[in-house]
Amino acid sequence: xxxxxxxxxxxxxxxxxxxxxxxxxFATAEDAVQEALIRALSAWQDGAPSDPxxxxxxxxxxxxxxxxxxxxxxxxxxxxxxxxPPTALVPSADDTLRLYFLCAHPELTPSSAVALTLRAVGxxxxxxxxxxxxxxxxxMAQRISRAKRTVxxxxxxxxxxxxxxxxxxxxxxxxxxSGDVDLAAEAIRLTRQLAELAGDPEVDGLLALMLLxxxxxxxxxxxxxxxxxxxxxxxxxxxxxxxxxxxxxxQAALARDRMGExxxxxxIAALHADAPRFEDTDWVQIVEWYDELLGFADTxxxxxxxxxxxxxxxxxxxxxxxxAEVDEDVPRRHAVxxxxxxxxxxxxxxxxxxxxxxxxxxxxAERDHQTRQAAxxxxxxxxxx
Amino acid sequence: xxxxxLLKHYRGGPAPVNDVPMDQWTPDELEAHFQFxxxxxxxxxxxxxxxxxxxxxxxxxxxxxxxxxxxxxxxxPFAETKDLIAGWMVIDVDSYERAxxxxxxxxxxxxARGEPIHEWLEVRPFLAEPPTVxx
Numbered sequence: 001x002x003x004x005x006x007x008x009x010x011x012x013x014x015x016x017x018x019x020x021x022x023x024x025x026f027a028t029a030e031d032a033v034q035e036a037l038i039r040a041l042s043a044w045q046d047g048a049p050s051d052p053x054x055x056x057x058x059x060x061x062x063x064x065x066x067x068x069x070x071x072x073x074x075x076x077x078x079x080x081x082x083x084x085p086p087t088a089l090v091p092s093a094d095d096t097l098r099l100y101f102l103c104a105h106p107e108l109t110p111s112s113a114v115a116l117t118l119r120a121v122g123x124x125x126x127x128x129x130x131x132x133x134x135x136x137x138x139x140m141a142q143r144i145s146r147a148k149r150t151v152x153x154x155x156x157x158x159x160x161x162x163x164x165x166x167x168x169x170x171x172x173x174x175x176x177x178s179g180d181v182d183l184a185a186e187a188i189r190l191t192r193q194l195a196e197l198a199g200d201p202e203v204d205g206l207l208a209l210m211l212l213x214x215x216x217x218x219x220x221x222x223x224x225x226x227x228x229x230x231x232x233x234x235x236x237x238x239x240x241x242x243x244x245x246x247x248x249x250x251q252a253a254l255a256r257d258r259m260g261e262x263x264x265x266x267x268i269a270a271l272h273a274d275a276p277r278f279e280d281t282d283w284v285q286i287v288e289w290y291d292e293l294l295g296f297a298d299t300x301x302x303x304x305x306x307x308x309x310x311x312x313x314x315x316x317x318x319x320x321x322x323x324a325e326v327d328e329d330v331p332r333r334h335a336v337x338x339x340x341x342x343x344x345x346x347x348x349x350x351x352x353x354x355x356x357x358x359x360x361x362x363x364x365a366e367r368d369h370q371t372r373q374a375a376x377x378x379x380x381x382x383x384x385x
Numbered sequence: 386x387x388x389x390x391l392l393k394h395y396r397g398g399p400a401p402v403n404d405v406p407m408d409q410w411t412p413d414e415l416e417a418h419f420q421f422x423x424x425x426x427x428x429x430x431x432x433x434x435x436x437x438x439x440x441x442x443x444x445x446x447x448x449x450x451x452x453x454x455x456x457x458x459x460x461x462p463f464a465e466t467k468d469l470i471a472g473w474m475v476i477d478v479d480s481y482e483r484a485x486x487x488x489x490x491x492x493x494x495x496x497a498r499g500e501p502i503h504e505w506l507e508v509r510p511f512l513a514e515p516p517t518v519x520x
Contacts, residue, residue: 109479111386112433133386135436135477143433171386174516184517213518227515265518332519364512 004048006189008040008056009123013193015056016120017095024064026102027148028071030120032064037123039063097197101160104168105151112147113168119144122190124181132181162198166206166262169194173210184214195249204253205263211246212269215239227369231278243273261296264289283313300330308336316344331362335370342377351377388436389484391474391491392507395443402503403496410497418502421494429476429487438474445469475511484508 012033019029036059040052049055103117118124118132130140173187188210195203219233228234250266268289275281290306303326311319319340326333338353354374361367407415429435447460474491478484488506496502 111477111479114386115433133477134388135433138430139433139435139477141433142431146431146433174518175386175514209518217517362510362513363515365515367512 004044005041008037008044008052010189010193011053011056012037012123013096013099013121014053015060017092017099018057019060019064020099021092021095022061024061024068025152027145027152028067029060029064030148032060032067033123034119034125035063035067036060038125093197097194100165100194100197101162102151103147104165105160106164107150108147110168110171112143112150113164114171115140115143116147116151117165117168117190118172118186121193122186124186128181132183133175162194162200162203165194166191166203170206170262173213184210184217188214201253201256201258202260202262204249205260205266208246208250208253209262209266209269211242211249212266212273215242215246215273221365225365227365229369230272235276238273243270246270247273259292259296261293264293264296268293281312283309287313300327303327304330304333304336308339311340311343316340320344331360332357332366334360335366338370338373347377347381351381386477386479387481387484387513388475388477388511390507390509390511391476391484391488392509393471393473393491394505394507395469395471403498403500404502404504405497407496414495414497414499417495417499425491425494426474429474434476434478434483434487436475436477438472440472441470443469443471481510484510 015036016029016033019032020026024032033056036056039059040056044052100117100121103120104113108116115129118129119126124132126141126144127137129144130137133140169187169191172183172190175183188207191203191207191210195207216233216238218239219235219237220228222228246266247270250263250270253263254267268286271282271286271289286309287306290302290309293302294306304323307319307322307326310322320337323333323337323340334353334357338350338357341347341353342350351374354370354377358367358370358374361370407418410418426435426438444462446462448457451458476484476487478487485508488508492504492506493501494504
């Protein structure tokens with residue numbers, strides 16, 4: 001994917017919102033914008049026009065007229081839209097923001113909201129989304145068109161809000177798979193746009209959170225796809241530019257004194273990013289942020305991660321005490337228990353728990369990692385005998 | 386969004402309910418069954434949840450390595466079809482509950498006397514890619 005392609009896609013939501021503002025129905029307008037983006041890719045090969053947005057709006061509007069005409073002919077009805085737009089409307093920030101809300105409408109299932117957001121706001125083709133999510137193109141096409149029907153039916157009166165948009169963007173970011181389309185980078189790009197439009201410190205917090213995690217990406221995976229835990233990551237690989245940007249955005253957001261869960265999560269990520277070595281991590285402050293986070297999102301996952309932090313700040317027994325309050329069924333709970341028991345020196349139990357964690361792992365990289373941990377301890381125990 | 390494998394066994398599961406062998410069904414009952422299966426995958430394509438599906442021949446054989454320079458050892462096929470897999474479908478759904486719901490619907494495919502076969506389906510989650518945010 002080229003820089004030009006990304007710049008082009010950045011215009012997609014503005015162009016779409018202009019079409020909708022001119023009276024085009026959302027579903028047809030969205031198809032028309034896709035058409036215009038595809039045409040631009042070939043028409044702009046020798047250089048973009050002087051007014052790329054104007055070009056896209058003109059081409060998309062014509063495509064919309066064609067689509068609406070053939071649609072109208074099919075239904076044997078009068079075409080009610082004018083062939084030429086009444087006035088050359090400038091895309092407004094509010095319209096584009098409303099588009100974000102529409103695509104993350106609460107009536108949509110998470111997968112539909114993701115599919116529609118990536119296409120209508122992100123400007124990705126159906127094929128690109130299908131590849132990124134490893135489903136057939138026909139399946140992704142159906143997901144998108146169903147989502148458009150749902151939104152067309154119920155969406156325009158109650159378009160959702162910024163919370164639902166943030167959840168959808170976080171889902172995209174967290175998908176983790178990076179194939180043809182880099183979903184993490186795409187989520188960051190869309191969150192950046194949203195942050196500019198929304199002026200909401202929580203959106204800034206989400207953007208900071210993404211940047212801070214993205215900065216550590218080069219150190220997080222082994223070449224074979226395995227996981228490198230935080231304690232063992234090569235911190236010289238961390239992207240200091242992204243970290244500085246994330247911290248600056250977070251600080252500006254915190255200064256506005258409207259705390260929320262994404263800002264709290266970003267603060268934790270910033271404290272990790274701030275430590276030159278794992279041993280330098282300010283675990284006491286991290287625990288305090290987890291306590292803050294619990295006030296906004298008291299979830300088993302937050303409690304689990306808090307137990308890890310407590311184990312580092314106050315020692316393994318305190319961590320295990322915190323873990324005792326965490327629901328048994330939470331994914332990765334056995335992995336955390338194993339780690340804390342190892343830290344406490346109970347290697348036999350830890351080895352057993354790592355093996356249980358491997359059996360319950362939700363992904364292959366995690367399973368392999370926990371299996372290695374169990375094998376490491378079992379070998380150590382054999383040598384001791 | 387998670388992928389699940391729905392495994393259809395020839396005669397797997399704890400206790401069969403309506404397990405008249407297919408060759409004993411009437412032609413109409415068979416047609417109704419095949420139509421149900423086609424409709425089921427077409428419906429999942431329509432909901433954007435279908436990923437892939439295939440039927441498998443029962444003629445399975447076991448194979449293993451038998452040492453340097455020797456051909457692989459084969460065993461079977463066996464007349465016993467209890468453990469054989471008849472086919473599979475991969476779905477991509479929003480929740481575990483949805484996967485269970487769909488497997489339950491698939492298990493209601495009509496069999497003898499047009500009654501649901503109540504066949505046991507095995508539902509196996511895929512090991513996905515690790516998420517970006519873990520701590």
